Amino acid sequence: MGTSSSTGVVTSPVAVAAFRAPGLVALSLAGLVALVAAPFLLYPIFVMKVLCFALFACAFNLLIGFGGLLSFGHAAFFGGAAYITAHAVKVWGLPTEVGILLGTAGSAALGLVFGALAIRRQGIYFAMITLALAQMVYFTALQLPFTHGEDGIQAVPRGTLFGVIDLNDPLAMYYTVLAVCLAGCVIIWRAVHSPFGQVLKAIRENEQRAVSLGYRTDRYKLVAFVLSAALAGLAGGTKAIVFQLASLTDVQWQMSGEVVLMTLLGGMGTLFGPVVGAALVVTLESYLAATNLPVPVVIGGCFVVCVLLFRKGIVGELSARLRITPRPPV
Amino acid sequence: MPDGSITKTAMLEISDLHGFYGESHVLHGVSLEVRQGEVVTLLGRNGAGKTSTMRAIMGIMGKRTGSIRFQGQELIGMAQHRIPRLGIGYVPEERGIFSSLSVDENLTLPPVIKEGGMTVEQIYDLFPNLKGRGSTQGTRLSGGEQQMLAIARILRTGATLILLDEPTEGLAPVIIEQIGVAVRALKQRGFTIVLVEQNFRFAATIADRHYVMEEGHVVDMIPNDQLDANMDKLHTYLGV
Amino acid sequence: MGIVFGIPSQALFGQLLLGLINGSFYALLSLGLAVIFGMLNVINMAHGALYMLGAFVAWLLLSVCGVGYGWALLLAPLVVGGIGLVLERTMLRRLYRLDHLYGLLLTFGLALMLEGAFRHQYGVSGQPYPIPDLLKGGQNLGFMFLPNYRGWVIAASLVVCFGTWFAIERTRLGAYLRAATENPVLVQAFGINVPVMVSLTYAFGVALAGFAGVLAAPIYQVSPLMGSNLIIIVFAVVVIGGMGSILGAILTGLGLGLLEGLTKVVYPEASNIVVFVIMAVVLLVKPAGLFGREK
Numbered sequence: 001m002g003t004s005s006s007t008g009v010v011t012s013p014v015a016v017a018a019f020r021a022p023g024l025v026a027l028s029l030a031g032l033v034a035l036v037a038a039p040f041l042l043y044p045i046f047v048m049k050v051l052c053f054a055l056f057a058c059a060f061n062l063l064i065g066f067g068g069l070l071s072f073g074h075a076a077f078f079g080g081a082a083y084i085t086a087h088a089v090k091v092w093g094l095p096t097e098v099g100i101l102l103g104t105a106g107s108a109a110l111g112l113v114f115g116a117l118a119i120r121r122q123g124i125y126f127a128m129i130t131l132a133l134a135q136m137v138y139f140t141a142l143q144l145p146f147t148h149g150e151d152g153i154q155a156v157p158r159g160t161l162f163g164v165i166d167l168n169d170p171l172a173m174y175y176t177v178l179a180v181c182l183a184g185c186v187i188i189w190r191a192v193h194s195p196f197g198q199v200l201k202a203i204r205e206n207e208q209r210a211v212s213l214g215y216r217t218d219r220y221k222l223v224a225f226v227l228s229a230a231l232a233g234l235a236g237g238t239k240a241i242v243f244q245l246a247s248l249t250d251v252q253w254q255m256s257g258e259v260v261l262m263t264l265l266g267g268m269g270t271l272f273g274p275v276v277g278a279a280l281v282v283t284l285e286s287y288l289a290a291t292n293l294p295v296p297v298v299i300g301g302c303f304v305v306c307v308l309l310f311r312k313g314i315v316g317e318l319s320a321r322l323r324i325t326p327r328p329p330v
Numbered sequence: 331m332p333d334g335s336i337t338k339t340a341m342l343e344i345s346d347l348h349g350f351y352g353e354s355h356v357l358h359g360v361s362l363e364v365r366q367g368e369v370v371t372l373l374g375r376n377g378a379g380k381t382s383t384m385r386a387i388m389g390i391m392g393k394r395t396g397s398i399r400f401q402g403q404e405l406i407g408m409a410q411h412r413i414p415r416l417g418i419g420y421v422p423e424e425r426g427i428f429s430s431l432s433v434d435e436n437l438t439l440p441p442v443i444k445e446g447g448m449t450v451e452q453i454y455d456l457f458p459n460l461k462g463r464g465s466t467q468g469t470r471l472s473g474g475e476q477q478m479l480a481i482a483r484i485l486r487t488g489a490t491l492i493l494l495d496e497p498t499e500g501l502a503p504v505i506i507e508q509i510g511v512a513v514r515a516l517k518q519r520g521f522t523i524v525l526v527e528q529n530f531r532f533a534a535t536i537a538d539r540h541y542v543m544e545e546g547h548v549v550d551m552i553p554n555d556q557l558d559a560n561m562d563k564l565h566t567y568l569g570v
Numbered sequence: 571m572g573i574v575f576g577i578p579s580q581a582l583f584g585q586l587l588l589g590l591i592n593g594s595f596y597a598l599l600s601l602g603l604a605v606i607f608g609m610l611n612v613i614n615m616a617h618g619a620l621y622m623l624g625a626f627v628a629w630l631l632l633s634v635c636g637v638g639y640g641w642a643l644l645l646a647p648l649v650v651g652g653i654g655l656v657l658e659r660t661m662l663r664r665l666y667r668l669d670h671l672y673g674l675l676l677t678f679g680l681a682l683m684l685e686g687a688f689r690h691q692y693g694v695s696g697q698p699y700p701i702p703d704l705l706k707g708g709q710n711l712g713f714m715f716l717p718n719y720r721g722w723v724i725a726a727s728l729v730v731c732f733g734t735w736f737a738i739e740r741t742r743l744g745a746y747l748r749a750a751t752e753n754p755v756l757v758q759a760f761g762i763n764v765p766v767m768v769s770l771t772y773a774f775g776v777a778l779a780g781f782a783g784v785l786a787a788p789i790y791q792v793s794p795l796m797g798s799n800l801i802i803i804v805f806a807v808v809v810i811g812g813m814g815s816i817l818g819a820i821l822t823g824l825g826l827g828l829l830e831g832l833t834k835v836v837y838p839e840a841s842n843i844v845v846f847v848i849m850a851v852v853l854l855v856k857p858a859g860l861f862g863r864e865k
Binding site: 070072117118120121123124125127128129131132133135136139140142143253254257260264294295296297298299300301302303304306307308311 | 613661664665668670671672674675676678679680681682683684685686687689690798799802803805806808809839842843845846847849850853854857
């Protein structure tokens with residue numbers, strides 16, 4: 001049974017190729033302008049939340065979309081980095097940028113350990129292992145004193161960036177977050193379009209063949225996993241500074257599920273999909289918070305609808321509609 | 331119950347059968363008929379559509395058009411699990427012995443669908459190698475024994491038409507001889523048999539007629555008694 | 571009071587009993603997951619939510635209809651199984667030809683919806699479910715006190731687990747199931763209605779979860795979140811045991827429950843994570859799992 005269904009999670013090379021098209025360049029420029037102007041039009045804190053989750057989702061997408069690996073434990077990296085950054089800045093009094101980098105490094109280290117374990121199995125086992133390992137991080141966070149249990153680390157000072165820029169100024173904070181997220185996205189973009197990214201995609205399509213071509217696929221998967229974990233950590237650490245809070249919410253399995261949904265909704269394996277998905281989910285949640293509707297039911301419903309009706313996600317479906325490209329039969 | 335008498339009515343009639351796996355069109359208008367009590371082979375090179383024709387009969391194919399009638403009943407459009415229940419037994423090329431089942435369990439797995447199937451005792455008479463191996467894991471049998479088991483388990487069910495896909499593939503000559511004896515015995519008992527074979531020397535010893543397939547359709551039909559006369563033609567078809 | 575390993579034996583046996591009870595639930599749930607996975611190639615992320623549903627059905631039967639424990643033990647698995655049947659026929663069925671990950675994502679969404687709905691309706695605090703009169707009280711075993719209900723839970727889950735094992739490994743119906751797990755196309759070509767078997771297998775697997783939910787109701791409180799934390803541990807159990815073997819799933823579940831109980835005595839801080847640590851060790855030593863076969 002296994003062989004016939006190993007076509008991989010549907011991703012469209014379309015979106016990747018399309019990025020080079022002039023129309024898409026114009027679109028990205030317009031998007032950039034919109035992001036620069038956003039804090040004057042929307043609540044900066046809301047846009048910053050979107051940005052952090054967008055980076056988180058892009059980091060996650062690096063694994064699922066380009067490596068075919070479904071991690072169900074990315075909250076561990078996101079929330080773990082948030083704790084490290086918050087603790088470093090608040091308790092140790094380290095500069096903000098060092099705190100964020102420490103969080104990122106911590107997540108990378110955690111990613112190295114988890115990745116080394118999880119890549120020993122494939123497919124759904126990979127998902128279950130990452131979920132279980134992340135749950136271990138959750139229980140650890142619940143018990144360790146420095147995380148302050150249910151309260152979390154509160155009132156984390158935003159501090160100053162490089163000792164000059166006061167991050168308590170909302171605009172300064174916003175542009176810092178924007179710069180961090182863009183930097184993260186550029187790293188992902190570079191990784192995906194490098195020879196490394198090509199091998200990763202080859203592994204996703206047919207791991208056996210990549211092995212027989214002489215690639216040590218485990219190494220590639222592990223590097224992708226660590227990179228993804230580190231960038232998820234970058235997002236988590238930044239988020240801890242923005243909201244001045246690191247809490248159990250960030251390490252819970254629901255958070256791992258949320259980033260899966262963002263990516264699925266936007267389009268797995270597309271470059272912009274996770275960003276669109278993150279924006280949608282964050283918007284939806286803040287909208288739902290004002291209503292009496294139960295958030296998890298709506299989120300769960302989104303999952304079900306996405307999986308049953310549009311598996312390519314919004315960006316994936318759009319680019320498939322806009323361009324007529326041969327698609328392999330499912 | 332196969333009564334042994336060869337009647338002239340067609341038991342299986344296939345006309346203008348087209349078949350698809352996903353997007354790929356593999357059968358291009360197959361037409362053939364098999365009369366009750368006959369042994370008919372499908373000859374042809376690899377990829378000519380022999381196995382696909384069998385799978386199309388069993389409904390193991392994405393999309394089929396045209397007509398497949400078994401004892402007058404149209405099989406296209408019928409639920410897949412109902413097709414064998416009309417009395418068609420299928421022995422797939424890969425034999426399909428289940429590794430998580432014992433030999434006994436493999437033997438008794440296909441449900442009895444009609445009265446008149448062979449008893450386990452009769453089956454052991456036909457395939458003595460299987461006797462006393464009941465608790466062995468199915469896939470621990472040798473290749474030849476697995477082939478015998480794959481045929482044996484169909485005989486219990488009361489199926490009157492048997493589809494045998496390359497029963498001699500990869501087997502030693504002495505085992506092929508045993509399979510040949512068994513297939514002739516089945517013919518004696520009145521079973522109607524459609525046989526896919528690469529080995530037409532084997533086929534010639536048991537078949538009444540041969541259909542030659544090429545590129546997804548039937549290109550020729552050669553009665554067994556005219557086989558010698560048509561040897562040159564056959565060699566061209568099969569590229570041997 | 572005796573002392574074992576420097577620990578009062580009463581405490582030791584008490585924790586081991588708790589461990590065995592947890593292990594019974596692990597076994598029932600991982601057994602259902604393994605049966606479903608074998609046939610559908612789907613990891614049922616909704617398994618925990620359906621376990622919760624089983625407990626809630628029992629609670630609702632009692633508090634709304636006045637129907638007691640005995641009937642709940644029969645009815646709740648039927649209700650949960652029936653819901654499973656509907657989910658399989660309307661949704662899961664459409665995903666079999668796709669990557670297995672989609673089944674996981676779909677059932678994850680279903681789990682969120684189910685748990686979210688119950689949480690919305692009943693809040694996070696648990697609802698108490700009384701121990702049935704017949705099973706109140708306990709036995710003094712000399713070395714420890716065994717509450718009757720806990721003894722019943724262990725006995726009932728063992729009977730159901732091994733009954734399931736027997737049905738799958740030793741009966742004709744089980745042979746169909748094993749064969750269809752291996753090669754559904756061929757089993758269908760023998761005239762067996764495999765799609766119906768698949769539906770019934772899913773229904774049976776989740777009915778086991780529902781049954782576990784009813785057993786759990788008087789021990790833990792009936793709460794919307796009772797399934798989600800449990801099921802992640804069960805996933806680890808499944809990774810440790812490997813899903814190739816029914817017996818393996820049962821034994822791994824029971825064994826890990828006991829080990830967890832033991833950890834609670836020896837080093838309580840680690841009891842929450844011991845299963846995950848064992849999972850990591852097993853992955854290093856035997857990646858396919860203790861009873862697993864690498865596919």
